[in-house]
Amino acid sequence: MSSPDTALGTGEKRKLTLLAADLADWYRQGGGRSFPWREPGTPLYQLVCVEVLLQRTRAETVASFYNRFFTRFPGWQDLAEAPVEVLEEFLRPLGLWKRRAASLRALAAYAAEHDGMFPNRYEELLQVPAVGQYVAHAILMFQHGERFPLIDVNMARVVERFVRPRKLADIRHDPWLQQACKWLVRRGDPKTVNWSVLDHAALTCRARNPDCQSCLVSSRCAFKAV
DNA sequence: AAGACGGGGAA
């Protein structure tokens, strides 16, 4: 029995289920955003690289960088063979270039030893260099088709506003938020649900100036910013 | 539990 503070309540589950259904529906009707890496058939290589490029970086920025990056580095081998200074310079306009270069090199080295495949268990994925909770979840969902939430600052903000704020500063250490996000992707196509939440966060439930007026689910939202 | 990494867009 968990304390009511950390446990996901029945009413909360119901709220989240309905939220996910509404946002997924909105997404299927074309309400969300469109990015090159969301196109069907995008190779795992690109999906993993993009997750690194997206860290602390606007998706639109990465989208404008997408073609340039994958033209220069078409596969893991190209990434592994490039001198790190070249990679760093290439990533410079994105920011966090030293860290990102190191991450991509480490991932390329891992991929080379594992035939481009990644572990299918969460604990094992966390041992892979440059793979934290978010990327681990992304790989489990994209490569293995598992029902995992893309828990980032966006999903956290949507869930916290819609239901209730988390207690802990770090997203990954808040048990309630973790359960809530997991519940969010319990039904429906995982990619659709995840992307719909991220897009809702980026377009409507914005960090700075949330557009509650045009929000589809504002009537059931606990945030109530005017 | 904080700090570092980082350039660029938006308010």
Added chain:
DNA sequence: TTCCCAGTCTT
């Protein structure tokens, strides 16, 4: 100028 961006790794 300040805040924020599909996080991860190090003190």
